[in-house]
Amino acid sequence: MRYETVIGLxxxxxxxxxxxxxxxxxxKFGGAPNTQxxxxxxxxxxxxxxxxxxxxxxxxxxxxALNCEITRNNKFDRKNYFYPDLPKAYQVSQLYAPIxxxxxxxxxxxxxxxxxxxxxxxxxxEDAGKLVHDDWEDASLADYNRCxxxxxxxxxxxxxxxxxxxxxxxxxxxxxxxYTGVSDCKMQEGSLRxxxxxxxxxxxxxxxxxxxxxKNINSLRAIARAIEAETARQIELIEDGGRVVQETxxxxxxxxxxxxxxxxxxxQDYRYFPEPDLPPIEITDAQIxxxxxxxxxxxxxxxxxxxxxxxxxxxxTGILTGSVYLMRLFEETCAACGDPKExxxxxxxxxxxxxxxxxxxxxxxxxxPASLGKLILLLRGNVINRxxxxxxxxxxxxxxxxxxxxxxxxNLALMTDGGAIRSALEGVLAANEKSVNEYRGGKAQAFxxxxxxxxxxxxxxxxxxxxxxxxxxxxDD
Numbered sequence: 020m021r022y023e024t025v026i027g028l029x030x031x032x033x034x035x036x037x038x039x040x041x042x043x044x045x046x047k048f049g050g051a052p053n054t055q056x057x058x059x060x061x062x063x064x065x066x067x068x069x070x071x072x073x074x075x076x077x078x079x080x081x082x083x084a085l086n087c088e089i090t091r092n093n094k095f096d097r098k099n100y101f102y103p104d105l106p107k108a109y110q111v112s113q114l115y116a117p118i119x120x121x122x123x124x125x126x127x128x129x130x131x132x133x134x135x136x137x138x139x140x141x142x143x144x145e146d147a148g149k150l151v152h153d154d155w156e157d158a159s160l161a162d163y164n165r166c167x168x169x170x171x172x173x174x175x176x177x178x179x180x181x182x183x184x185x186x187x188x189x190x191x192x193x194x195x196x197x198y199t200g201v202s203d204c205k206m207q208e209g210s211l212r213x214x215x216x217x218x219x220x221x222x223x224x225x226x227x228x229x230x231x232x233x234k235n236i237n238s239l240r241a242i243a244r245a246i247e248a249e250t251a252r253q254i255e256l257i258e259d260g261g262r263v264v265q266e267t268x269x270x271x272x273x274x275x276x277x278x279x280x281x282x283x284x285x286x287q288d289y290r291y292f293p294e295p296d297l298p299p300i301e302i303t304d305a306q307i308x309x310x311x312x313x314x315x316x317x318x319x320x321x322x323x324x325x326x327x328x329x330x331x332x333x334x335x336t337g338i339l340t341g342s343v344y345l346m347r348l349f350e351e352t353c354a355a356c357g358d359p360k361e362x363x364x365x366x367x368x369x370x371x372x373x374x375x376x377x378x379x380x381x382x383x384x385x386x387x388p389a390s391l392g393k394l395i396l397l398l399r400g401n402v403i404n405r406x407x408x409x410x411x412x413x414x415x416x417x418x419x420x421x422x423x424x425x426x427x428x429x430n431l432a433l434m435t436d437g438g439a440i441r442s443a444l445e446g447v448l449a450a451n452e453k454s455v456n457e458y459r460g461g462k463a464q465a466f467x468x469x470x471x472x473x474x475x476x477x478x479x480x481x482x483x484x485x486x487x488x489x490x491x492x493x494x495d496d
Contacts, residue, residue, distance in 0.1 A: 020258075021222040024250045025230075026179035029214040030192060032171050032202040033146065034077045040145050040169035041068030041111070041297075048208050052151075052162040060145075060167030062107030067296050074169040075118070075300060077201045078143050079310045081171055082119030084195050084317060085138055091302050093118045095143075095294035103161055104148035112172075114291045117142035118300070124195075125319070126188045129181040136188055137176040146170050165209075171201070177216065177227065182246040186239050189213060190341060194318045197343035205382070212237040215245060218263070219253045228253070229263040233270045233277055241272040248276060321346065329359040335367055344381035345370075348388045355392020358399070365391060369409060373416045386419040394422040402432050404483065441489050447472050448493060455494065466490070 039046055042059035059066045082089055093116040099109045122138035146168040151160045173192065179185050193211060196202045204211040212235045218228035233249060236242050248270075253263050268277040316324070318340045325336040339349045345366060352362040370391070374381065394415065398408045403426055411431065414420045426432055448455050451472055457465035473490055474483065 022219045022250075022254050022257075023222045023224070024180055024246070025177045025218050025220065025227060026185060026246065027177035027216040027230075028173075028175045028179070028185065028188070029216070030173045030189065031146075031212050031214070031235075032173070032196055032204060033210040034074055034169040034171065035200060035202050036071060036073045036077065036169050038071060039167035040071050040074050040143070041167055044167065046168050048205075048210075050164050052160070053164060055164040056166065061163055062166075068111065070297060070300070071169065074143055075302070076310060077169070078118045078141060078171055079302065079307060080199045080314065081173070081196060081201045082122065082141050083307070083311050084199050084201075084314060085119070085122040085124055085141070085173070085192075087119035087122030087138060087141060089302060089307055090116055090118050090120060092116065092299055093302070094299040095297045096291045097294050098144075099290045100288075102147065103159070104150050104163070104166075106148070106163060106166065110145060110147065111294055111297070112144035113142035115293070116299075118302075124188060124191060126184055126191060129184055134178070134184070136178045136184075139174045139176050141171055141173050144170050144172060177218075182243040185213075185215070185246060186243055189239060189242065191318065194341055194343065198315055198317055198346075203382070206237045206239075207380075209235075209237055213242055215242065215249070217246065217249050217253070219250060219257070229265050231263065231265065232267045234267060234280075236270055236272075238272070241270065244272060244275060245270040245277065252277070318346075325359075329363075331359065331363055335363050338367060338371075339363060342381045344384065348381075348384070348391065351388035352391045352395070355389045356395040356399070358395060361395050361399070362391070365395065365412075369412050370416070373413065377417075384416070386415050390415050390419070390422055397422060397426060402426065404433060407431050441493070444473050444476075444489055444493060447476050448490075459494065466494070469494075 033046070036046060038044060039060055042057050044057050044060055045055050047055070059068055079089055081087075093113060095111050096114045097109045098112045098114070101108045117140040119141035120139070122141070123135045124138065125133050125135050128134040146165050148161055148163040148166045151162055152158075153160060175188075179188070189211075193204045193206075196211070197204050202210055206212070215233045215236065216230050217233070218230040220226065220228040231249060231253070233245050236245055249268070256263055264279075264282075266282050267280045269280050270277045321340045322333070322336040325331045325339065326333060331339070338345065340346050348370070349359075349362055349366055352366070353359045356362060370384075373379070374384075391412070394408055394412055397403050397411075398405060403411065407426075411420075411422050411425055414425055415422055447469065451469060454465045454468050454472075469490055470483075470487060
């Protein structure tokens with residue numbers, strides 16, 4: 020029997036606000052444990068939350084960028100559950116009136132076309148803390164720094180049918196959130212993580228199968244592997260006569276498998292009720308219009324413009340716009356050198372090559388974008404050749420050197436003195452009499468050898484065309 024996989028996503032993204040959702044504690048990543056906590060976010064009795072206005076603005080920005088309807092009157096609810104990293108024993112979220120509903124995002128479908136994935140809702144909520152597991156002591160330690168950090172939960176309909184569609188959706192969602200300044204989306208820091216709701220059913224069936232949920236997966240590779248593995252597990256279970264149980268599972272990427280954590284709760288298990296300490300949120304048309312007007316050009320529009328106005332290939336535009344950091348590098352490089360195609364070629368080639376070689380993320384590049392533009396101008400002006408330019412870029416990438424100054428200090432500029440080039444080539448011919456005679460005897464390969472010797476004698480600092488022209492001239496005299 021053939022099966023169809025049905026997937027829905029709940030993506031949590033931490034917002035790029037300097038303070039938490041209901042208090043003034045910092046949200047900076049990497050602080051010492053339990054140093055970014057106050058009585059409000061740690062749930063001390065008698066404390067009262069105060070909503071951070073920037074969180075609402077971020078939610079509206081995300082909703083507009085994702086084609087959502089904005090709920091003019093929305094409110095918070097309490098989601099009650101106990102877990103050691105949740106000191107209040109409840110989470111403030113939005114169940115009954117989320118701030119954004121009925122959006123969509125277009126993704127690449129498994130069949131090679133495109134499809135719209137429906138976004139059911141986006142709601143605001145606070146994050147829980149973090150448990151640090153100490154294998155040596157066989158204990159878990161609680162770090163509450165993350166408690167109260169502002170989150171958006173972006174919930175889709177079960178519209179995905181393959182891991183490739185999910186990965187494309189998350190890549191595009193990530194880019195939109197970065198472009199709009201809603202989140203830095205650093206998956207390695209947990210700023211963007213996905214819960215995968217997955218079931219299988221026979222191809223052609225209308226009724227959904229029993230779903231499982233795999234929580235808090237924060238890498239694209241792990242998401243794809245988890246989907247493939249859970250799909251295979253459910254199909255094998257069904258074909259062996261078993262029954263899929265609705266449950267929450269933990270994905271272990273190093274082992275390549277998931278394990279059961281707990282029975283899957285439904286909404287009634289959380290005993291939701293309206294949050295009594297926070298008033299409803301009223302959003303005006305003027306507020307929405309102001310935020311809409313401030314939205315930047317989004318990735319899809321940029322890709323279209325790059326292809327239509329700059330003549331770039333579709334594949335290149337997808338790479339360049341897929342990361343806000345590569346997009347900014349491209350646009351600032353273009354501004355510095357005035358050559359979009361050459362800027363794109365360098366980013367697609369040398370920049371991506373160095374990122375891969377050094378295992379660096381685009382957001383962690385340290386060199387000034389204008390430096391790449393300067394380097395392209397040096398190459399275009401025949402100040403240096405392409406080989407030298409690539410070597411200089413390695414220094415630019417690693418140490419943020421100024422390419423013009425580096426070329427000057429290390430005497431890397433191409434020779435422009437024709438007399439000096441001629442003199443050096445005359446020395447090469449004198450030292451390679453055998454090859455000279457072979458060339459004059461009709462052996463074409465000898466000429467290539469002499470060119471190589473000439474470039475070597477000139478330390479690669481003479482224009483190759485000029486070396487070729489002068490060698491031919493000297494040999495044919």
